[in-house]
Amino acid sequence: MAAEYKFGTAERLMRYVRIDTQSDPESTTTPSTEKQKELSAMLVNELLAMGITDAQMDVYGYVYATIPSNTDKKVPVICFCSHVDTAPDCSGAHVKPILHRNYNGNDIVLPDDATQIISTAKYPYLQQHIGGDIITASGTTLLGADDKAGVAIIMSLANYLQQHPEIKHGTIKLLFTPDEEVGRGTDKADLKKLGADVAYTLDGGELGTLEDETFSADGVKIVVHGVIAHPGYAKGILVNALKIAAEIIEALPKHEWSPETTEKREGFVHPVAVNGIAEKATIEFIVRDFTTERLQQHEERLKAIAEKIVQKYPACSMEFIVKEQYRNMKLILDQHPQIVANAVEAYKRCGLTVVKEPIRGGTDGSRLSYMGLPCPNLFTGMQAIHSKHEWIAVNDMEQSATMLVELVQVWEEKANH
Numbered sequence: 001m002a003a004e005y006k007f008g009t010a011e012r013l014m015r016y017v018r019i020d021t022q023s024d025p026e027s028t029t030t031p032s033t034e035k036q037k038e039l040s041a042m043l044v045n046e047l048l049a050m051g052i053t054d055a056q057m058d059v060y061g062y063v064y065a066t067i068p069s070n071t072d073k074k075v076p077v078i079c080f081c082s083h084v085d086t087a088p089d090c091s092g093a094h095v096k097p098i099l100h101r102n103y104n105g106n107d108i109v110l111p112d113d114a115t116q117i118i119s120t121a122k123y124p125y126l127q128q129h130i131g132g133d134i135i136t137a138s139g140t141t142l143l144g145a146d147d148k149a150g151v152a153i154i155m156s157l158a159n160y161l162q163q164h165p166e167i168k169h170g171t172i173k174l175l176f177t178p179d180e181e182v183g184r185g186t187d188k189a190d191l192k193k194l195g196a197d198v199a200y201t202l203d204g205g206e207l208g209t210l211e212d213e214t215f216s217a218d219g220v221k222i223v224v225h226g227v228i229a230h231p232g233y234a235k236g237i238l239v240n241a242l243k244i245a246a247e248i249i250e251a252l253p254k255h256e257w258s259p260e261t262t263e264k265r266e267g268f269v270h271p272v273a274v275n276g277i278a279e280k281a282t283i284e285f286i287v288r289d290f291t292t293e294r295l296q297q298h299e300e301r302l303k304a305i306a307e308k309i310v311q312k313y314p315a316c317s318m319e320f321i322v323k324e325q326y327r328n329m330k331l332i333l334d335q336h337p338q339i340v341a342n343a344v345e346a347y348k349r350c351g352l353t354v355v356k357e358p359i360r361g362g363t364d365g366s367r368l369s370y371m372g373l374p375c376p377n378l379f380t381g382m383q384a385i386h387s388k389h390e391w392i393a394v395n396d397m398e399q400s401a402t403m404l405v406e407l408v409q410v411w412e413e414k415a416n417h
Helices: 009-016 036-050 124-129 145-163 241-250 292-310 337-349 364-370 394-414
Strands: 063-067 078-083 098-100 134-136 172-177 198-204 209-211 216-225 268-276 280-289 317-326 377-379 391-393
Touching: 009 134, 009 145, 009 394, 036 063, 036 145, 036 172, 063 145, 078 145, 078 364, 078 394, 124 391, 145 172, 145 198, 145 391, 145 394, 198 209, 198 337, 198 364, 198 394, 209 337, 216 241, 216 292, 241 268, 241 280, 241 292, 268 292, 280 292, 292 317, 317 364, 337 394, 377 394, 391 394
Parallel strands: 078 172, 078 198, 198 377
Antiparallel strands: 063 172, 098 134, 134 391, 209 377, 216 280, 216 317, 268 280
16 A cells, blocks of 8 residues: 555654754854754654644754554564754755656756756666656756655655555654764664664665675874974974975875775775964874774774874874774674564565665664664665755655655564564
8 A cells, every 4th residue: 555655754854954054063052063963853743733742853953753552462663763954065955855756867957057967977866767756956956865755755654654554564753863964963862762662764875775784983183293393493403294294194195095096895094184383283083994993994004104204303293093983784684683574574575675785874774773773774766965966856755755664664573472
């Protein structure tokens, strides 16, 4: 029945993306931007209107809600999670979503900036959606399908289950988080309050993809301490920390070990920021690999490169600071194989070919898994995320919602009385 049902995911998405929820990596508050709460408050109101009586937003902008069990079986409590914020990489203000009905395969020229063209040559996945409906932004902003598509899909599931009590399921928890795009999506998540046993994030891409593996990730800071002197009288005294920092970056490999030279299961070390003055300079790196043990190898290699440069300047010194960011969720999910197996079953019931692929990044699911809530990532359809070319096929969102209806039934069917 759900396969023929029109969930209204497109209408929800187009409503949600009009609210600017861009997060801010420089902010120290939670949420990092107050405007994220505008969407969170809207979601609470919509959930209450559906009849979900405990929907609420906490002081940090997290939304919690429960769809009560309607079965006598003891079913593990499932949480579905998406994030409300959009990425700082591209403007999320005054988004004007456009629904392109019956896409004909031609280039899509975005009306507010004719230089922004979405084509099948650049995005071959578009070819699979000829004849279907596509949603884009207007050319000056991102769309925000990352991850308001996930939000729309979960909200559509909630509405469907409220309207179809004949669908048997256990207790379902909904969680909408702020600040995922700045790496703080689970910082203030109250898992005791949530009360879930397992979780799924709806933050994936192409139809049929199922992601149970992420990078493991560390952050590294190299702090170079130079020697300062008045530049007019600095001969033989001044050691410029900025120049040493530049030497360290220049010494990094040019044809390997970086995001621009790696793919698939290859890790990398990536300088993301340089700050400082002549006396003291800091280089910030992100370090990524699917094998957690290899992070230390990457860090030792980076440290050796930096030390070799710094040693040329006896009067200066350096600090090498490593901070854990997140870990590959597969290590946790492999201990709970039923979570992924049930998702695979739901995909197959919808006629979908399951495409398992590692995420060259992280999700809220990475952190939730290590916080005690095992959490793979399911598809929404979002494409070209964090850019003005961001687009999504309505059919992918609808199929994701259909799959979630199957997923809650799989969990109920496999549970014991």
